[in-house]
Each structure stands twice: as structure tokens, then as C-alpha cells.
Amino acid sequence: MRWGVVTFPGSNDDAQTAFVLEGLLGEKVARLWHKDTTLGALDAVVLPGGFSYGDYLRCGAMARFSPIMSAVEGFAADGGLVIGVCNGFQILCEAGLLPGALVRNRDLRFLCQRTHVRVEDTDTAFTNRCRRGEVLDIPIKHGEGCYVADAATLDALETGRQIVLRYCDAEGRVTAGSNPNGSLGSIAGVRNARGNVFGMMPHPEYAAEWLVGGEDGRKIFLSMVASGGVSSDAVVSATRSKVVSGP
Template identity: 55%
Template sequence: MKFGIVVFPGSNCDRDVAYVTRDLLQQPTRMVWHEDSDLSDIDIVVVPGGFSYGDYLRCGAIAQFSPAMRSVHEHAQQGKPVMGICNGFQVLTEMKLLPGALVRNRDLHFICDRVSLRVEQADSIFTQQYTKGQTISLPIAHGEGSYYADADTLASLEDRQQILFRYCDPQGSVSPQSNPNGSLENIAGICNRGGNVLGMMPHPERASDPLLGSTDGLTLFESVLKTALALV
């Protein structure tokens, strides 16, 4: 399976993702410059974290118009896997590949921390290697990571089991106290209706190497890789 990692001016987590896909998972990996529109050789696309185009206008607003992202849209429409992490999640909501929006954190501060997440669904292509209700720990680093959507969208996400991760305490309890950024319903990660597009604010690539003390994030990459390999 070949991973493609989209690189914008301002991306700063692209090499972290490549380390996971290329070195830990030992899969072919190509860095896709934002002006490159050819994704014909790519099986799994990752839109990484950072500050695409300097976050001018607002996070992800300019990146959505890049040639690479137009091709990512086509890739997603074909049912192929797309992962958006942090700024990548923001880009995917701007493109309407995922519903809702990411707005300023509740306390208007940039947050760099490690948080607990509860796995809400274990039957998606991104979470099948986890167990439902499992508590994992991943780093976060964002200033505009508070998930927002209207009431109808939130109800639809719940009904269609599109909420994959929620912020929780280390025991797995979801509460306002365990919500680091004010996301509605403690939402940390969602997928689209087709189940092939993931957006999440926490950084699984930063918790994938045993040398960093945790491999909770590696499981996500292993899940989507397993699905892709099964489709070959």
C-alpha cells in the first residue's frame, strides 16, 4: 500500500507521519507537494498537521483550493481512505468532506498536552484494531480545535455512528472536565457517512513509536492499512 502525505507551505507534521508509514509500517510513502494534482499511485492519503499557508484567513481555508486537495476530493469520492490530522481535519471541514467546523479553543489559548480519548466505534476502517470503549492517550497541539456543528448535524453524527473519538478522563468518563478545548459533545474525531474519510484533532503519529512511550496512535494507522490490504 502506498501512502501519500500532502505537504503545504506551513506543514510541520508531515515528516512525523512519514516516519510512521515509511519507517514503522514499512510502506511506500510519497510526499505530495500542494501543487501536485496526480494521486494516481496513492492508496491512502494523509493530510497532516501544521499551519497550511500560515493559517491566513482561517485554518484550512486556503489549503482547500490547492491542486492536491482537489485530487484528494476525487480520491475520497472514489471511496479511498483519507486521514486528516489536526490542521488536516480543519482542511477537510473547509472542503465539506467532513461536516462541522473547528473554531477557537474555549479558553482562547493554544493547547499542547497529552489527552485521553475514548474509542466510540471499533468497526470503522480507522478503528477496527481498537475495542469499543477503549481509552487511549494521544498528544494534542492546537489553537482552533473546538469542534462545532449545529444540533441536526450532531444528531446525525450520533445516529450514523460517525463519532469515532471523544475526549474523556483516564478512566473513560466523558465530562466537561475532560474536554480540553470546548468541543461540542467532547468530539475529538469523526468520519464521513461513507466511512472512508477521517478527521481528528489529536496526533496519532506522535504516539506511534515505543521510544516515545506509547503506541496508541500506531493502532489507527495499522487499522486503515489492514483494510486497504484486504481490498487488494
């Protein structure tokens, strides 16, 4: 599959994402510069983590105006797969490609730690290689990862099965104590209604090798590979028959 990894000024996880995709998973990766205006022929785009424009303004608020974002928006409108991790998630929310917003963590401090997230839905282009209810061990590292949205949006996310990942404990229980940053509904990852744009705060690219951080994060990328980069409607029908759901 052909992936594009965007580098904004201040992106920190772009190289690691490219390394995981290319070096560990054998995928084709094009590095995209924020001043680019076209993407080229791609199957999926990654907006990586970091501190675009220093996050001196609201996180992601500057990056969404980068020249490349018009191309990313067009790509998403055409059904292309887009994943935003951490700062990438924040940019997607700022760009309006995902609902909700990410605000400062509950205790107002940066948090770097291993976390567990529960896979709420496997009929997605981003989790089709997981079991439903599966607990993934993937680290977080962010100061502004508290997911918020108004009540109506949250309802719509629930009913539309757009909540893909929730923070949980090692046994998969979603509790107040397992929510590291105060996110509403313990939301760690959401997709858009169409199912081709996905944002998550935990970093799958830092859980892709046993030596450093484990391998649970690979499942996110491998799910995208399995979906072949085609838009979600096709993915859902293509994968539903294959995936055995339930732990």
C-alpha cells in the same frame, strides 16, 4: 499499502507522519506536493498537521483551494481512504469532506498536552484495531480544535455513528473536565457518512514510539492498513466478524 502524505506550505507534521508510516510501520509512502494535480496509485492519503498558509485566514481555508485538493476530493469520491489530522482535519472540514468546523479553543489559547480519547466505534476503517470503549493516550497541540456543528448535524453524526473518538479521562469517562477545548459532544474525531474520510484533532503520529509519546497512535494507522485501503462498506463487513467488541 501505498500512502500519500501531502505537504502544504506550512505543513509541520508531514515528515513525522511519513517517518511513522515508512520507518516504523514499513509502509510505502509517496510525498505529495500541494501544487501536484494528481495522486498516482494510492490506497490512502494523509493530510497532516501544521499551519498551512500560516493559518492567517481561517484554519484550512486557503489549503482547501490547493491544486492537490481536487485530486484528493476525487480520490475520496472514489471511496479512497483519507485521514486528516489537526490542520488536516480543519482542511477536510473546509473542503466539505467532513461535516462541522473547528474553531478557537474554549480558553482561546493554544493547548499542547497529553489527552485521552475513547474509541466510540470500531466498525470503521480507522479504528478496527481498537476495542470499543478503549482509551487511547494521544497528544493534542492546537489553538483551534473546538469542534462545532449545528444541532441537526450533531444528531445525524450520532445516529449515523460517525463520531469515532471523544475526549475522555484516563478511565474513559467523558466529562466536562476531560474536554480540553470545548468541543461539542467532546468530539475528537469524526468520519463521513460513507466511512472513508476521517478527521481527528489528536496526533496519532506523535504517539507511535515508546521513547517519545507512547504507541497508542499506531492503532489508527494499523487499522487503516488492516482495512487494506478499500472503501468502508467492504471494510465494515470484512472487519466486523474479526473484531471482538467491548472492553
